[in-house]
Amino acid sequence: MKFALVFAAILAVSAAQFDQFGRYKPAPAPKPAAVASRVVSNDKDAKILRYDNEVNPDGSYSYSVEIDNGIAAAVQGTPKDFGGNPPVAPVVAQGSFSWTSPEGQPIVISFVADENGYQPSGDALPKPPAIPEAILKSLEYLSKLQKK
DSSP states (O other), X not given: OHHHHHHHHHHHHHHTTBOTTSOBOOOOXXXXXXOOOOOOSOGGGOOEEEEEEEEOXXXXXXXXXXXXXXXXXXXEEEXXXXXXXXXXXXXXXXXXXXEEOTXXXXXXXXXXXXXXXXXXXXXXXXXXXXXXXXXXXXXXXXXXXXXX
């Protein structure tokens, strides 16, 4: 009896991934992680406000979590078929995470992790310095030499 219930639950979850014509419906992109307002002053007393986790039979997944100390995260991953022999199908993930800095500033980092590696973005990440004028002139000069 327990097996039948578990089997019925698995069928219901997997059927929700396909439309009426049997085509796969990808899960919607996760919402950016919300910056939770800082409620507790001690991280060891932090409580989980919200937690969602979904793993699908096709290998795709999504999760989100929000904690009352200002930490939040949301991620979605989907297998991407690159073909080949043997077939290569790594998971491509995208999402964001956030927290409140000790100075009280909300920090949000968004990312994509795919065949090009981990690519984070956000205002809190360091920016490279401007290229000095002398280096720019040298690069222009070198490109002119290569064209000749």
